[in-house]
Amino acid sequence: xxxxxxSGAEVKKPGASVKVSCKAIGYTFSTYYVQxxxxxxxxGLEWMAVISPxxxxxxxxxxxxDRVTVTRDTATNTAYMExxxxxxxxxxxxxxxxxxxxxxxxxxxxxxxAVTVSS
Amino acid sequence: xxxxxxxASVSGSPGQSITISCTGTSSDVGHYNxxxxxxxxxxxxxxxxxxxxxxxxxxVSNRFSGSKSGSTASLTISxxxxxxxxxxxxxxxxxxxxxxxxxxxKVIVL
Numbered sequence: 001x002x003x004x005x006x007s008g009a010e011v012k013k014p015g016a017s018v019k020v021s022c023k024a025i026g027y028t029f030s031t032y033y034v035q036x037x038x039x040x041x042x043x044g045l046e047w048m049a050v051i052s053p054x055x056x057x058x059x060x061x062x063x064x065x066d067r068v069t070v071t072r073d074t075a076t077n078t079a080y081m082e083x084x085x086x087x088x089x090x091x092x093x094x095x096x097x098x099x100x101x102x103x104x105x106x107x108x109x110x111x112x113x114a115v116t117v118s119s
Numbered sequence: 120x121x122x123x124x125x126x127a128s129v130s131g132s133p134g135q136s137i138t139i140s141c142t143g144t145s146s147d148v149g150h151y152n153x154x155x156x157x158x159x160x161x162x163x164x165x166x167x168x169x170x171x172x173x174x175x176x177x178x179v180s181n182r183f184s185g186s187k188s189g190s191t192a193s194l195t196i197s198x199x200x201x202x203x204x205x206x207x208x209x210x211x212x213x214x215x216x217x218x219x220x221x222x223x224x225k226v227i228v229l
Contacts (some may be wrong), residue, residue, distance in 0.1 A: 035218070037165075037220075044122070044208065044220060044221070044222055044223040045157070045159075045165065045208050045210075045220040045223070046220065047210070047217055047218040047219060047220055049217070050217060050218070059215075059217045060217070061120070061216075061217055062120060062216065095164055095165070097165075103153075103170055103171060104151075104153030104154070104155055104170060104171060104210075104211075104212045104218075105155050105167050105170030105171070105176070106155065106157070106165070106167060106210070107167050107170070107176060109164035109165060109166075110164065111164060112164055
């Protein structure tokens with residue numbers, strides 16, 4: 001079955017880092033972009049970052065580019081998103097999604113990973 | 120990059136048609152034909168309903184349609200059904216700034 005499976009929920013202290021994984025199952029991982037989107041409790045969707053199919057190009061939201069890093073490992077069909085210097089405002093559900101190149105369509109989503117930042 | 124502007128809520132009776140607007144700028148909605156729309160039920164991941172402004176993915180009901188005029192995109196749901204009650208988000212490509220989502224619209228089926 002074609003799907004994106006994300007890592008489990010995390011609880012972190014302010015100032016720590018978190019790394020969320022997104023494993024592609026059932027399709028050719030290296031032919032799609034991977035997008036990252038987050039949603040704070042009761043809030044809307046916020047675009048965070050994207051990584052190209054080969055992993056050689058990335059783009060970040062302006063307000064996050066100093067603290068977010070996205071990578072991908074074609075050997076394991078897994079994409080990663082790391083947020084450093086966590087703040088309470090980073091408490092959110094983090095989603096990965098695949099995008100066919102050039103379509104602008106986040107056509108398939110992972111189940112989401114809840115990250116809670118609390119002292 | 121500021122969020123695209125959507126109405127907070129739109130309501131309609133079963134069978135009616137409703138339209139959700141999504142207003143951006145000449146740097147995103149008005150510049151690229153890469154506007155998509157997502158439906159999100161509580162506690163679930165979003166689902167793409169429209170991409171490239173007006174294209175419908177396989178499996179999405181033809182009751183959903185998209186259009187664009189200038190810097191404003193629109194999603195129309197015709198023949199409104201109870202299962203359409205959800206939050207809807209537009210999303211636009213913004214070039215070097217990446218992507219930007221709308222503020223979200225809650226669709227209420229009366």
